[in-house]
Amino acid sequence: MVVSFGNLEELITLVNNVHGFDLSGYSRASLKRRVSRILTIYQIDFAGLKDSLVNSPGFFNEFLVEVTVNVTEMFRDPAFYKTLREEIHPYLATFPHIKVWSAGCATGEEVYSLAILLSKEGLYSRTFIYGTDVNTAVLERAKQGIIDLKKMKVYSDNYLQTDSGDSLSEYYTAMYDSAIVHHELRKNILFSTHNLVSDGVFNEFQLITCRNVLIYFTADLQHKVVNLLYASLALFGFLCLGARETLPANGLRHKFRVISKTHNIYQKIA
Structure with missing residues (x-):
């Protein structure tokens, strides 16, 4: 039509x-x-x-x-997660408390991916992760921590490519046709509604991921959202964008250092 x-x-x-x-x-x-x-x-x-x-x-x-686009998967772009673990986590380890924001988290697969990596590095116990989305229906699914077992085959392959050295199956329990993320990985996570278009700063974070969200916005809104993300970052905190996204040429680019051009990871320096 x-x-x-x-x-x-x-x-x-x-x-x-x-x-x-x-x-x-x-x-x-x-x-x-x-x-x-x-x-x-x-x-x-x-x-x-x-x-x-x-x-x-x-x-x-x-x-x-x-x-609203709600496409997500665990450990999507495995090389990104490998870079996160090798280059960003050692810096995060210097903080006594770590706050992470997954903006536009959809059904939560990215949030649980971050939780698994942080747990493996021994950082999860002092981390709190906020997963936000504009869509309340997908957030309700995210809160349950229940994932279709058929999808776990793809997710397990993704995880293997991060070179983490163990199996994704160690982090969930299979029950009938579903996988349930272990409670220990869910206890430091809060899923809540947040609209990047109209809502403001609600905390200060050491790590923000907003991947494959900006591509659905106009240039003006991209600029507005990047300003929001910048204001939400602690000094020397990290911003992760999607594979096809980058910081706008004007505005705040000079206030970030490029950590990975390939994976669009930036550090706030001013």
């Missing part, structure tokens, strides 16, 4: 007016694909979508699940 860019602007205004959710900073190309997919899934036209958003209780939450 065809969605015009005029339709998108109308939809952005409606969602903001009715639900107070601002989609104006989202990439129009990405938003067009997601909205077209929603029309196909629900077998409705654009008028039906607007009607559902206004008159159907609960539909907005379903809409939000589909319109």
